Amino acid sequence: MKKNVLFFNFIVIFILPLFIISCSKDTSEVIDYSKEFENSFGGNLINAMAGEPSNLIAMIAGDSASSAIAGNIFNSLVKYDENLNYAPDLAESWKISNNQKTITFKLKNGLQWADGIPLTSADVLFTWKLITNPNTRTPYASDYQLVKKASTPDPLTFKVTYESSYAPALDTWTSLHILPKHILKDEDINNTFFSRKPTGSSFYKLDKWISGQQVTLKANNKSVLGVPLIEKLISRIIPDTSSQFLELTADNIDVMNINPIQYQRVFPARKDLQQKIALYKEMGNGYTYLGFNLKKPPFNDIRVRQALNYAIDKDEVIKGVLLGLGEPISSPYKPGTRWINPNLSPYPYKPSKALELLQEAGFKKNNDGILMKNGKPLKFEIITNQNKQREMTAVVIQKRLQDIGVDVSIRVIEWASFVNRFIKTGDFDVVVLGWSLSLDPDQYNIWHSSQQGPGQFNFLGYSNKNVDKLLELGREELNISKREKIYHKFSKYLLEDSPIIYLYAGYSLSAVHKRVKGIKKPAPPAGIYHNNYNWFIPKPLRRNEISER
Amino acid sequence: MISYLIKRILWMIPMLIGISLVSFFIMHLAPGDVTSSEASFNPKASEESRQKLRELYNLDKPVIIQYGLWVKRIAQLDFGNSFASHQKPVLWERTDKSGNVTKGLIQESLPITLMINLLGICIIFSISIFLGTLSAVRQNTWVDRSITLFVFIGFAIPGFWLALLLMYWTGVSNQWLPISGLHSLGYQNLSNFDQFTDLLKHLILPVSISSLSGLAGISLYVRNGMLDILHQDFITTARSKGLKESKIVFIHALKNAILPLITIVGLSIPGLIGGSVIAESIFAIPGMGKLFYDSVLMRDFPVIMGILTIGSFLTLIGNLLADIGYAWADPRVRKGLVK
Numbered sequence: 104m105k106k107n108v109l110f111f112n113f114i115v116i117f118i119l120p121l122f123i124i125s126c127s128k129d130t131s132e133v134i135d136y137s138k139e140f141e142n143s144f145g146g147n148l149i150n151a152m153a154g155e156p157s158n159l160i161a162m163i164a165g166d167s168a169s170s171a172i173a174g175n176i177f178n179s180l181v182k183y184d185e186n187l188n189y190a191p192d193l194a195e196s197w198k199i200s201n202n203q204k205t206i207t208f209k210l211k212n213g214l215q216w217a218d219g220i221p222l223t224s225a226d227v228l229f230t231w232k233l234i235t236n237p238n239t240r241t242p243y244a245s246d247y248q249l250v251k252k253a254s255t256p257d258p259l260t261f262k263v264t265y266e267s268s269y270a271p272a273l274d275t276w277t278s279l280h281i282l283p284k285h286i287l288k289d290e291d292i293n294n295t296f297f298s299r300k301p302t303g304s305s306f307y308k309l310d311k312w313i314s315g316q317q318v319t320l321k322a323n324n325k326s327v328l329g330v331p332l333i334e335k336l337i338s339r340i341i342p343d344t345s346s347q348f349l350e351l352t353a354d355n356i357d358v359m360n361i362n363p364i365q366y367q368r369v370f371p372a373r374k375d376l377q378q379k380i381a382l383y384k385e386m387g388n389g390y391t392y393l394g395f396n397l398k399k400p401p402f403n404d405i406r407v408r409q410a411l412n413y414a415i416d417k418d419e420v421i422k423g424v425l426l427g428l429g430e431p432i433s434s435p436y437k438p439g440t441r442w443i444n445p446n447l448s449p450y451p452y453k454p455s456k457a458l459e460l461l462q463e464a465g466f467k468k469n470n471d472g473i474l475m476k477n478g479k480p481l482k483f484e485i486i487t488n489q490n491k492q493r494e495m496t497a498v499v500i501q502k503r504l505q506d507i508g509v510d511v512s513i514r515v516i517e518w519a520s521f522v523n524r525f526i527k528t529g530d531f532d533v534v535v536l537g538w539s540l541s542l543d544p545d546q547y548n549i550w551h552s553s554q555q556g557p558g559q560f561n562f563l564g565y566s567n568k569n570v571d572k573l574l575e576l577g578r579e580e581l582n583i584s585k586r587e588k589i590y591h592k593f594s595k596y597l598l599e600d601s602p603i604i605y606l607y608a609g610y611s612l613s614a615v616h617k618r619v620k621g622i623k624k625p626a627p628p629a630g631i632y633h634n635n636y637n638w639f640i641p642k643p644l645r646r647n648e649i650s651e652r
Numbered sequence: 653m654i655s656y657l658i659k660r661i662l663w664m665i666p667m668l669i670g671i672s673l674v675s676f677f678i679m680h681l682a683p684g685d686v687t688s689s690e691a692s693f694n695p696k697a698s699e700e701s702r703q704k705l706r707e708l709y710n711l712d713k714p715v716i717i718q719y720g721l722w723v724k725r726i727a728q729l730d731f732g733n734s735f736a737s738h739q740k741p742v743l744w745e746r747t748d749k750s751g752n753v754t755k756g757l758i759q760e761s762l763p764i765t766l767m768i769n770l771l772g773i774c775i776i777f778s779i780s781i782f783l784g785t786l787s788a789v790r791q792n793t794w795v796d797r798s799i800t801l802f803v804f805i806g807f808a809i810p811g812f813w814l815a816l817l818l819m820y821w822t823g824v825s826n827q828w829l830p831i832s833g834l835h836s837l838g839y840q841n842l843s844n845f846d847q848f849t850d851l852l853k854h855l856i857l858p859v860s861i862s863s864l865s866g867l868a869g870i871s872l873y874v875r876n877g878m879l880d881i882l883h884q885d886f887i888t889t890a891r892s893k894g895l896k897e898s899k900i901v902f903i904h905a906l907k908n909a910i911l912p913l914i915t916i917v918g919l920s921i922p923g924l925i926g927g928s929v930i931a932e933s934i935f936a937i938p939g940m941g942k943l944f945y946d947s948v949l950m951r952d953f954p955v956i957m958g959i960l961t962i963g964s965f966l967t968l969i970g971n972l973l974a975d976i977g978y979a980w981a982d983p984r985v986r987k988g989l990v991k
Contacts, residue, residue: 149837155938158737165691165737240705240737242697294739296752314760315938316833339833342933342942345816346832353824353831488690519684519951522693539694548695558699 136379136617140641144322147335147646148619148638150358151347155315155340158298161280162234162241175320175336175635176303177280178328180208180227180261181273185627185634187440187542189273193222193281193304194261203268203581208261208276216283217308217323224255229284231263233292240293246275268579270586274543306331306636316340332621332639352376354646357616363426366612380614385626386439387611390432391496391537392603393485397564399532401464401481408601409450410460414507415500416452421607424495429607434594435549437540438608439628441583444591447598449605454507461507474508482510483532488521493535496606500535527557529564540608544590547574550597565602618644660975664968671964676722676957680715685951686735687711709735722957731758731961732954734947742958757943757955758962764834765927765939771859773920776866781910783867784874788909789901791879799871807868812930815861819934822857830854832936858935862928870916877909911982918974922967925959 152171158164159173181197184190194208214222233239234247249272252264265272283302290297301309306328307320320336339356341347348365350356366384370376393415395402402408417431431449436442466474466481474481485500487493494515501511516525525531538549548554551574552566570593577589597603613631615622621638622631686709687702706712710721725732731742734757741756748754783803787796823831830836834854839847881887882905890900927941940959947955979986 147837158739163737165689165694165697167691169737237704240701240708242692242694242701242705244701245698246696294733296748296750296754298738299754300752313835314755316835316936317837337837339936340938341832341936343832343936346819346934346936349816349819349824349831353827355831518690518949519688520682522688523683541695546695556699558702560695 134379134644136644140620140644142332142621142639143642144330144332144639145334145642145645146640147337148333148358148640149337149339149356151341151350151356152338153340153342153344153347156318159301159309160282160292160295160298161278162239162243163293163298165242172318172320172338173280173301173303174305175307176301176305176309177282178303178305179279179281180210180276182277183542183629183633185623185629187437187628189277192277193227197273199581203579204266205262205264206272206276208263210259210261211327212259214304214327215325216285216304217302217325218283218286219325220283220285221258222281222283222304223258224261225258226284227261227281228253228255229288230279230282233282233287234279236292238293243278246271247279268581270578270581271543271545274545277542307336310335329636331636333635336635351380351614351616354379354616357619359614361612361614363428363612365614366428367426370614379617381617381622381624383613383615383622383624383626383631384428384610385613385630386430386437386628387540387609388437389537389539390435390608391493391535391606393500393606394534394536394563394603396529396531396533397566397602398529401466401476402532404464405600406460406464407481408604410457410464411504411509412450412457412601412604413453413460414457414509415450415503415604415606417449417606418452419503420496420499423499424492425607425609428612429609432605432608433598434591435538435540435546435597435605436544436590436594437542437628440542441587442544442590442594444594446591447594450601454503457507468508472508473510480510481508482512484512484514485533485535486514486516486521486525486531487535488518489515492609493537497535526562529562535606544586544593545574545578546593547578550574550593563602565600567596567600570596570600657976660972664965664972667968668961668964672723672726672957672961673719675960675964676719677715679953679956680718682951685709685711686953689950722954726961731756731958734955735952736950742954743962758940758958761927761938761940761943762925764937765941766924768855768859768862768927768937768939769924771855772863772866773917773924775859775863776870777913777917779863780867780870781874781906781913784871785878785901785906785909787871788875788878788882796875803868803871806864809864811861811865811928812934814864815857815931815934818857818861829856832934834937858931858937862931870913873912873916874909877912878905881905881908911978914977914981915974918970918972918977921970921973922963925963925966 152168154166154168156164156169156172157166158169159176161170161173161177164170164173178193180192180194181189182192191211193210193214195211196209198207198209199205200207208224208227210222210224210227216222231247231250231253234241234244235250249265249269250263251266254262256262263272281304286302287295287297299312303323304326306323306326308323310319310321312318317340318338320338322331322334324330339350341350344359344362347356347359348361351359361382366382370380370382393411395408397403421427421429421431430438432438433447433449434443461474461481465476467476469475469480485497487497494513497513501513504511526534548560550561550565550570552561552568552571554561555564555566573589573593573596577586577593580586580589611630615631618640619638620641621634623634624631627633685706687705692702703712710718722732731744733739733741740754743758744756745753745759746756783799787799790796819831822829830853834851835847836850836854839850842850887900887905890904895904925940926944927937927939929941929945931937932939932942943955944959946952947959
């Protein structure tokens with residue numbers, strides 16, 4: 104009898120509380136976020152990031168978490184404005200010499216580091232010397248090694264001279280964070296405290312970094328670019344996106360990147376979320392493609408590549424994989440920028456045309472409906488890395504190609520093996536991969552025929568003399584409208600040759616709590632984050648946080 | 653006894669060398685190295701710079717030479733620095749000339765994982781012993797059957813799924829417990845006691861989830877051990893002596909039934925430093941599981957080897973402790989050893 108009482112106690116202690124909790128649901132009052140609010144300095148913005156930043160010195164770090172945090176701490180000479188045009192950052196103005204080889208940057212007056220020491224052209228020169236120093240473990244040195252001579256005629260002037268004119272030069276100066284000479288001159292840049300305790304010049308400075316948990320930035324009141332409206336930016340490290348989403352719905356974080364299912368399915372069904380969370384959609388930074396190993400038959404035959412391009416329904420892929428949250432593209436550039444050739448359009452979905460082209464190339468259907476040439480079926484393997492969207496893309500394509508009699512198999516491989524075992528060795532048929540939509544149109548490293556060595560990026564083996572010439576020209580031409588023409592032509596060749604099939608450029612989706620104001624909607628080409636120093640959280644809407652003592 | 657101990661400890665040296673050798677070579681069988689991360693697949697990053705990095709880390713040398721270099725360092729108890737761009741020390745903090753301290757990766761992650769696992773083990777053992785005894789005493793009744801059902805459900809249920817459900821239930825719809833992380837924002841401003849309760853609140857879900865799957869094995873172990881003992885002669889003697897049933901169960905039977913658990917405790921010592929990648933990702937806990945998983949994906953060889961070495965060392969120590977513990981608790985075993 105006694106034992107039964109024990110068991111009953113167990114139920115009371117462990118099970119019952121769960122029921123009690125589930126019944127005690129309180130109804131919180133509804134706040135109207137659409138009212139006009141006054142802006143004022145203060146408040147915390149909490150966002151979630153999947154990975155921890157590794158190193159806040161951008162030239163050494165390679166991960167996106169690091170560059171996201173470092174971008175709030177450091178400045179470059181030049182930046183992109185909301186319409187993706189060049190705009191002053193630390194440099195107030197810049198001048199390009201007549202022979203197009205020298206750029207003279209004029210720094211803004213009165214710049215200083217977060218510790219109060221003046222920021223001068225000596226810091227810029229120091230940074231350039233650092234990134235071109237062979238002992239610095241940076242993968243990004245090559246662009247800056249093209250500078251033949253760098254000098255500082257006076258504390259506000261920084262002058263670089265290139266061996267020959269280099270069109271992407273300005274773009275390279277948008278991504279080089281200027282570092283403080285007075286702190287780093289005696290440090291080993293590869294292994295320094297500075298990577299976790301940086302001193303910068305931008306709107307925010309590092310406040311606290313709890314390893315593996317959170318990084319807190321505080322407004323930098325020494326910033327001459329102005330003081331941001333939100334006092335603290337807190338990045339919480341939450342690897343799992345479902346957990347991030349739970350934290351968002353529980354009001355514990357304000358900003359996160361969401362996926363198409365959350366955007367298209369979860370939010371429309373949840374009135375309570377719509378009431379407090381705003382969704383933003385902007386063009387993402389990359390595109391996904393199907394790439395052929397051009398050195399392998401039958402992909403060395405342009406008719407086969409074009410045929411497969413006609414046989415894939417890009418709209419279907421976008422609908423199936425991204426739930427419609429993407430765009431088809433026909434140039435390797437960000438939609439809406441000047442580099443897009445307006446006369447090009449993606450290959451339409453035309454299976455009949457595909458079959459015609461394949462027949463021209465010598466393929467005939469056998470009794471089982473499989474395309475055959477010289478007794479061999481048209482059969483290949485699509486490989487991709489462990490990336491859910493790419494896997495699903497491959498499956499949709501597999502189905503469409505099966506419809507016209509192509510036998511396709513899919514293999515998904517872990518990244519390091521994928522690159523070393525397949526890409527570097529050229530041992531593959533077809534890949535599904537992505538490239539970033541770079542803001543500068545130069546794509547020499549990806550498409551020039553000289554870039555095919557192991558470890559280089561023209562691993563598909565694309566080679567077209569006209570394209571080579573255009574890529575060389577485009578690197579030297581600084582006149583923007585002439586440059587535009589060059590890359591429009593380049594895109595046309597690329598689309599015709601079809602070494603890759605452009606599948607989609609996906610949107611980047613963000614969810615932001617409505618307490619955050621000052622975000623531009625619809626998002627400008629540079630995305631919603633470009634003016635995050637102008638975001639604010641009105642006083643009545645701020646969280647009640649454990650206050651500082 | 654002493655000579656036995658010395659023999660056992662000396663045996664650990666060749667064992668450790670063998671384990672590290674096998675681990676090192678298996679690790680190098682996987683294609684790729686630290687320069688082939690997804691982030692470095694960037695047209696702005698040149699192949700020359702990657703080659704430079706490989707030379708710097710001696711990755712261009714034959715594996716056997718790399719192993720030699722590693723052993724040379726380990727012999728001085730230097731586990732090296734991570735290959736990642738933060739270059740943190742693998743094991744323990746280092747201080748640079750101006751007094752800035754960089755904490756070691758294992759040093760940062762291990763205490764968190766240890767704390768969760770120790771709590772987990774305490775909970776698993778106390779609940780399992782209780783449940784196991786209860787089902788043995790009430791063998792073949794509804795109590796026994798429902799306990800078995802309960803522990804098996806706990807064993808079979810996917811942890812991540814239950815975790816997300818509980819997070820939603822206790823964190824979103826009821827705002828009763830924090831959802832993820834180890835601390836609330838601004839916890840530094842709390843008093844020490846409040847910081848402690850804050851931490852405990854954050855640990856309730858992860859520890860319960862990780863304990864749930866462990867209940868089945870151990871409670872059944874206790875149940876079966878208990879059943880064996882309860883059918884033995886000395887229990888019958890005790891009963892016929894007129895001892896109280898509770899005294900028989902808790903003092904005479906239980907003591908004997910949990911003896912084999914010492915082995916299990918010893919064997920679970922290496923498990924103490926290993927975390928679950930899935931649980932740590934879901935609950936945003938920076939523990940050993942995530943550290944190891946990320947270093948494998950990154951091919952961060954010094955970190956992988958560091959964790960494996962410490963893990964195998966603890967396994968050997970755990971085995972040794974289990975044997976010693978057994979000898980200490982059971983006079984029959986002790987006699988066997990001395991012979």
